[in-house]
Amino acid sequence: MSADDPLWYKDAVIYQLHVKTFFDSDGDGVGDFRGLTSRLDYLESLGVNTIWLLPTFPSPFRDDGYDIADYYSIHPMYGTLEDFKAFLAAAHERKLRVVTELVLNHTSDRHPWFQEARSSRDNPRRDWYVWSDTDDKYRGVRIIFLDTETSNWAWDPVSKQYYWHRFFSHQPDLNYDNPAVREEMWQVMKFWAELGVDGFRVDAVPYLVEREGTTCEGMPETHEVIKFLRAQLDRHFPGRMLLAEANQVPELVRPYFGDGDEFHMAFHFPLMTRMFMAIRLEDRGPLTDIIRRTPALPDNCQWAVFLRNHDELTLEMVTPEEREFMYDEYARDPVARLNLGIRRRLAPLLEGDRRRVELMNGLLMSLPGSPIVYYGDEIGMGDNVYLGDRNGVRTPMQWSGGWNGGFSSADPERLAFAVISNPVYGYQAVNVLAQERSSHTLLNWMRRLIRVRRSTKVFSRGSLTLLDAPNQRVIAYVRAFEKEQVLVVNNLSGTVQAVELDLSSLAGAIPVEMFGQSLFPRIGTQPYLLTLGPHAFYWFRLRRL
């Protein structure tokens, strides 16, 4: 990754982590920036080149930090602003970019802005939020947190009006019709960009502006806000990146890229869901369908792709039949279900099946987009669905088999979240230290995978051409960038498969398997026969010699 490449995010392999549960340097039971800084060598060795931090702002933590009470500071339990600066410098020293959270849509109800706004209807900050005398406005707008909220309006007993909230009722939505709010949020971005932050993951993008008679999602005025912030960022901090969280189908996410003048990146949510669906169905249909439905992006834009993150595995964008299937296959225990999704980590979702974990990561790293690895998934960490909300996938990083899994020297009772300790996924069985000791562990396999992925730009910037493999259990595609071509063949099935690929358009090329550098027979005009073990995948660099 070139230090001054403005398209650096296209080549990013992102590691998403929660400072709170990554490493505790001072023994108070909570992870902190000093702790994270001390573990940067680990991230560097993993091969990732970008770190995405979950929110670290002061917050009452009723939504794990997404309820921000001060945009210009660091929560004391994570350290100081100086600690953050030191972390940033250390990351940059290792050529690791840093992306932080930017929660534009709402604040905590403890934020001074909201406290001022509710103090009186005449307060200058009153119009920073969305108020109404009744809860009739914007009727029919869907409720996102179905399991906890019954309305998008909440009654404020202080100023005796309803306020609008698309998420929890303690998270009032900001009013982006007010230019002062836009300006203030630009000042927030500027503050962090001046410190050196390389990009912002912008939370809950579609919901910034409300309009009567609509879904209140993706309004034209919302795009105006984004364009304003993007223009400011480009003008003052060229090369910084904006990543959108818009949990929608790709056709509806596409507008958030604008003409290359809104977001640089956006998450591809349905691709993730359909990877899980395809591997359980052992049928490429769900994947090829979503790939074909994914629109082209402006040249300076990129999808962000992932397997798991800090939220539930969303099932919002599937049919009821598909959702039932996913629940049956991945969350038979109802406690694993949350809202319209499944709150599990990667390894437990795949029943700890190493082959499936590898295949899913292989797909992640070979499909278009910049991949995101969720902390702990590189060692196959488990989850704790009994912690409530989505906290079960945010448990402490398991560094070793020792005290608190090496995460903290505090008493276990003091930890923010208990360390996973069951015999299958517990820290004694699954931890970094143990996996460092063998070249065949998941951790070291992930290191190889990321290294191969980053050995070429064909995966990060190349085109994708689906091959019509006659065997539906196999998904095969060719990635191409400039003069380079890579053939990818994945067996979605848990059984051995044979597939004959029509590679006549690649006739003459010699496939070289990218992990072992093994040569395969030259491609001719006849169907090319490959056999694949259960959940096996091949990446072939195609050489013309």
Add this chain to the structure above:
Amino acid sequence: MADESLLSDDLLRQLVATGHVDILIGVPTLNNASTVVDLVRAAQSGLGKYFPRARALIFNADTGSDDGTPTLVRDATTDDTGTVSASKPLRTAHRISTPYHGMPGKGSAMRMIFAVADLLSADAVVALDPNVTSVTPEWIPALAGPVRDGHADLVAPRYPRAPSDAPLVTQLVRPLVRAAYGWTLYEPLMGEFGCSRAFATHCLEEPVWGTGVTADGVDLWMAAEALAHGFKPAQAALGPRLLDTPRKRPALPDVFQQVMDAVCACLELHDSYWLPRGQSEAVPCFGTLNGAVDVGPRPDVAGMAATFARDVKALHPVLERILSEPTLTGVTAAAATPSQLAYDDDLWAATVFEFLLAYHRAVMTREHVTQTLLPLYLGRTAAFLLEHASSGPATVDAALESLCLAFERAKPSAAALWKKA
């Protein structure tokens, strides 16, 4: 194990690409262009609606159509977008249409379907008759469901029948198979059926393929084979069975000959099973049978009675060689009064069994035996239709049950004579 010579390299390639399936729907065709598209759509819809998660293959074995049937089946092939809509299966719906170059006929096609089911380890096989125009999506779960649920190895159909509908089944094959094999199977001539892979594999291994048993009577043979070899039978209530234009149907003498040949061949093949078998057992029926739809051509009852009277007289010397004296006397008496035709259940049961014995003993050419039975069958059928011209469905059902019991009563003495033959 499947006979690999059945499968061309091209077909094998397609099967490799398809892989294991949960449900295989077999459609044996020969010039079914007018009906096959609707049939395939019904099958596809049934899979999507009732088995959205299943791996499924619709397999068309065509025995030489020249009307574009295979192309029509292939054109219905779905693509990857099949996973988008809620009404479609979650998995890719596979579709294969392949020609069969061996001996023409449904038997050859069924052999190929079973071979594919065996190779693909299909959990359930459903066979559909492309001549039927009334197949609905609901027929798929009705036939496949009991197999997938482990309740049955063979699911025979049950159709709501009008009194004049399919008399060859109701007057002859049903009561005879029930009495002989000891199972209350209503439709032994299974136009449609569901079966397990175990049964399909068993059938494949039997040395009957290419013989007369399966050439023209594969439907009956499969039903009889399942009963005789301990495969769990079941029945599924389907809707009315409406056939495509009757011009395709062969003439009655040909059909009668085929059915009688098949019945007799099965009885000879399975006599170690059926001879000692006692009273019949009920075959469980899944689903509810709706009312009959009388859409068939009105039978020429008077013509049937006249043929009966004329032929009994003309064939008297032949009948003397086949029937016992009391039976011949009864038949002759019935034929003497065609205007007040009566041919009771016990007499009909005795007639049929005595003809079977004559066939078994080969007292004359077997073709001659069966063709001699034909006018008697017409007489019996005419008598039944006359008696029940104004009867309600319940009365007709009771009468048909009574007929079956008459066959059961007649069986022991017939079995004893069969053993001596």
